[in-house]
Amino acid sequence: MESKLTVLMALMKSQNEAKFFTALEQFRYNQTDANEWQRDLRALMDVAVQSGKLSLVKKIANDDYVFDAESDLSAHLARCCSYGYHELLAFILSKTGHSDGDIQAINSFTLISLVIKEINTLKDSRKCPFFKCLYILLDDDRVDIDKTDEQGFSALHYAVKYKVDEAVELLLKHSAYIGVKNVFRELPICEMNPQILEDYLNTCITANDKRPGDEAYEVNIDFSCLVPPKCKSLYSAIRNDNTARRDHDEMLPIVYMSHSDDLRYLLKHPVISSFVLIKWLRLSLYFYINLVICTVSFLAFTSYVVGCYGQENVDQMIKETLRFTSLLGTTYMALREIGQMFLHVKMYFSSIENWMEIVLIVASYTVLLNEFPSEIRQVLSAGVIMLSAMEFTMLVGTLPILSISTHMVMLKTVSKNFLKSLILYSIILISFAFCFYTLFKVNNSTGPKNAYSPPNDDDKQEEDKFNAFGDVGTSLLKTVVMLTGEFEAADIKFRNSVSYLIFVLFLFFVTLVIFNLMNGLAVSDTVAIKAAAELIGLSQKVDVISRYECALQSPKVNGMLTKLMMLTFSRTFLQLFPEYLPLHRVTVTPNRSNAIFIPRPLKHIDPETAKIDMESNIELLAEGDTSNERVKLIVGCCILPSFSKMDSKIMKYAKEILHTRNKRNHQGVPDRPQQSVDARLAKLESNMELILQCLNNNGWTK
Structure with missing residues (x-):
């Protein structure tokens, strides 16, 4: 039997399918032990998958073959992804079940990362087998799109690293998380093209079929790219851990955007x-x-x-x-x-x-x-x-009001720049202070005082000591005061030409050059901060939210005081996923006071009556017999109604995006003009190949 199994493997490797099929039938007929038959069948399947022949795999799997963890399912899928066997990959996935064990076996390897690392960006994506594998994996809801390898790299990391822009767009379209952090503490958006990210965020804004002026006009905003992997339904099936998804940092990618010069402008995007x-x-x-x-x-x-x-x-x-x-x-x-x-x-x-x-x-x-x-x-x-x-x-200064937050940032920025400048220019200031102490000090300024001198004489001596650079400390303080323009030159005793020269050099280098240079730096910083006032206000708000959210996410809860605080403010108080936004989106009604509605599955609310959910501060509204119900967002109390509305600037920006997209679609212009050029070039290339093939068949070319 072992020799016949070896012969079968040899026939598969020799690609003689007819003889292999005949020998397989004889081998199956002579095999009586079911356990040995399953073992031999798995060995044959391993060789068949290595060959990449779909017909061989189908023939072996014809006898109710089961793809599971025991049959090396993860290794088969990884091999298909590494070699671009897209047809074989689709067949194996179609024969795999949907149990938790099957899902864990499918995600044993980072399949999408394996595919992306093999993609050649210089080849046509329509002909590339690895792109076909990528489409198959993304269309399968059992594949974890945010799966990371040993170094913490996700598929989106590799797509950005290898500059596979089309793969980046596909991953974002399928809700890949943009906040995965690798071992180098890098996010996928660190090197991502900002235009690609902005184009994707534009697609996250949709509207219903009403006209923009209708009262029933609604705008939907999708936050799928901001949902951490722990909050996705596939996470518990892969890891069998329902408690681990409680603590996660939802603000991580947004905090990085606020600190990035290239991505900071995206803070104003409606999403x-x-x-x-x-x-x-x-x-x-x-x-x-x-x-x-x-x-x-x-x-x-x-x-x-x-x-x-x-x-x-x-x-x-x-x-x-x-x-x-x-x-x-x-x-x-x-x-x-x-x-x-x-x-x-x-x-x-x-x-x-x-x-x-x-x-x-x-x-x-x-x-x-x-x-x-x-x-x-x-x-x-x-x-x-x-x-x-x-x-x-x-x-x-932490108030998210543009005028207040902007002035606070001005104060901090100008103060830091002044201190940085003083650290560099302090060498010159200290040198001038020592020069003044050496040249202008009064010899008897530190001498003994007269016991019978009146109090006014003591004050006069202290004033003369300060103006005459009586000691080193006084000289340093006096030099800093002179930096601002307070010279009191009449009280300075010039004794020789060198003292005049040193004083003139101080006037030029310190008072005129350094002081005006520092004022110019402050003015330029102020102008730049005022130009980015809206972004600064958003950055301040992001920092405040992130600080409070990180404070609530303590790694351990020990002691009576901490447990009491957790009863008042839970760890998930500021987290929106998965309970607060179960469908990962909100609906805004621009023509009805910009009210915010949260779609939820019907099982989350009681459709019979409306009631108040005190934990999430929302009012539950029944809308009819639909699969989803909407929840109106209400924060604060009746005297603060503006706290429950979407900002008018955000909705204005969102409606502009929708209007631009509708105008392009009406005119037949795609969102990205470069795509039309690429499509035309690909069509011309295929036509040229057909022409050359016809010429070769007719003998017109050598």
Whole structure:
């Protein structure tokens, strides 16, 4: 029997199908042991798949052959993808079941990645067998499109890496996730052509069959490319893990867009901006509550320190009221910081702002619970007021309002650029300070004072010491003051020509050149920030949402305080997938106050009555006997109705995209003109091949 099995394999390799079919029938007739027959059949199937002959595979599989994990299904599929056996790939997938075990076997290898790595971009995609394999895999809902290899590369990573633009478009069309991170912490959109991504996002915006002016006109926005693999239905079937999909970072690709110079403009796209807006609507109520509490606390604390702290001629009722309000505000800030610390310890202590808040809380309790002597009280009061003012300024700067966020970014950017410039130019400033100290210091400025000199003489000596560069520290401070144009040259004692020369050089290089250069840098930064005010506002909103979302996604939940916080704010509070947006899209009615509706399967709601879902802050509306029901988004309360609407700028941009697409379709112009050129060239090439074939058949060519 073993010799006959060897003969069968030899006949397959020799491609003598007629003899192989006859020998296979004899072999099957003589085989009596079912287990041995299945084992030999799998060995023959392995050789048949290696040969790539569909007829051989069909003949072997004719006897109810089962493709499963035990029959090396994953190896067969990987071999078909590596060698471009598209017909064989389609046949094997058609003979494979849909159980969890079969789905796991299909996704044992990164099949789509194997195909993309073999695609030659210089060949016609219509004739390329690997493109045919790609179409087959993408049309099969059992294949995981976001499957990653050992290095964390997904199929979209490889399509972008090998510059297979058509494969990138196909993957995006089939909802490949754009936020998969590999071992190098790179996303697929890092090197993706921004135009391809923008074209795909345009296709995510659709409308119903109504006219734009009709009241029933609706715009659908699809977020499929932003759905993490853990939230897709195929994830649980592949990994048998229903709990692992709770924690995921939905803002990861959008945060990368906001930090990328090439992709930042896509933040204004309706798909991205509406996704950010819906997340912001869920967070906005709690964000503004925090802002109001901090504002009241800041005003009460500042009023107490400035007008009541350490003073006896103040109404005790007002003093104690301000002190008690300040204590409540400080306690709230302390509890907030403790909660953030417990939720994400590493992330918390890596932020400079959090350290400043810790110092502010400690200093505030010190001032509110104790009254120190006059000198210590003055230092503490000044420090606490400055810290609280900086904290309040940064909190107000996080407001997603263009004027506020833009000015906050201006402040940070100009301050950073000034500090960077001063680090470089400090060498020149320090050198001039030493020169001034050497040339202009008064020899007796540090000498002993007269015991009988009046107080006015002491003040005069201190002033002369500052203007006459009495010591090194004073010289450095005086030089920095002179940088701004405050020279007080009349008080400088010029003793020789060198002192005049050094002072003139300081006027030219420092006052005229360096100071005006730094002012010019500030002006240019301000102009650039104002030009990108809308993008800056969106970037600020993205950063705020991402910070809160990362804080809620703590890796561990230990302790009574953390568990209590998880009851108030769950980890999935800001996550939209999979429960909040089960169909991964929203519907907006532009002619009905830009109301937002969330489509949901019928089983999620009670179609008989309308009720309020307090967990997701939405109103359930029944719409009739359909497979899906729509849920109207309501955030906040009746006094904040604007919190439940889509931004008018987003809808204006979306309607422009739809109008442009409809106009092109009406005129017969494709979305991408280059596609028509490629199609015409391919048609000309095929016609030329037919002409050459006819000439060869008629003997006109050699």
